[in-house]
Amino acid sequence: MTLDPGYCTFCEIVGGRLQASLRYEDEDFVVFDNQLDWAPVMLLLVPKKHMTQTELWTGGPVLARLGTLAVRMGLEHCPNGFRILSNFGHDALQTQHHGHLHVVGGTQLGLYVGRQGSVT
Numbered sequence: 638m639t640l641d642p643g644y645c646t647f648c649e650i651v652g653g654r655l656q657a658s659l660r661y662e663d664e665d666f667v668v669f670d671n672q673l674d675w676a677p678v679m680l681l682l683v684p685k686k687h688m689t690q691t692e693l694w695t696g697g698p699v700l701a702r703l704g705t706l707a708v709r710m711g712l713e714h715c716p717n718g719f720r721i722l723s724n725f726g727h728d729a730l731q732t733q734h735h736g737h738l739h740v741v742g743g744t745q746l747g748l749y750v751g752r753q754g755s756v757t
């Protein structure tokens with residue numbers, strides 16, 4: 638997947654120019670449904686200020702606040718368990734330059750890449 642640095646889908650959503658199914662919004666963050674449907678709950682948590690994944694993860698208090706919101710959304714929408722994910726780069730299937738977190742759940746999620754069977 639090639640990222641187009643001249644266009645930001647998430648900035649378009651934050652700016653109200655693209656529609657999204659919003660689950661939460663405050664002055665700094667938005668939470669909306671991911672268009673992918675790999676799990677029953679797939680939320681995207683996005684800072685309103687454009688920043689890269691690296692800037693999000695190394696920029697100090699923004700990640701702490703977004704992490705708190707991610708746990709809150711996970712507990713609210715996936716009471717039986719959830720994952721908080723973040724993709725960096727091509728091999729991790731990052732498709733947006735804008736920093737963000739995923740909250741995924743609503744079902745038994747299974748094991749990680751390359752692993753088979755159950756956890757004992």
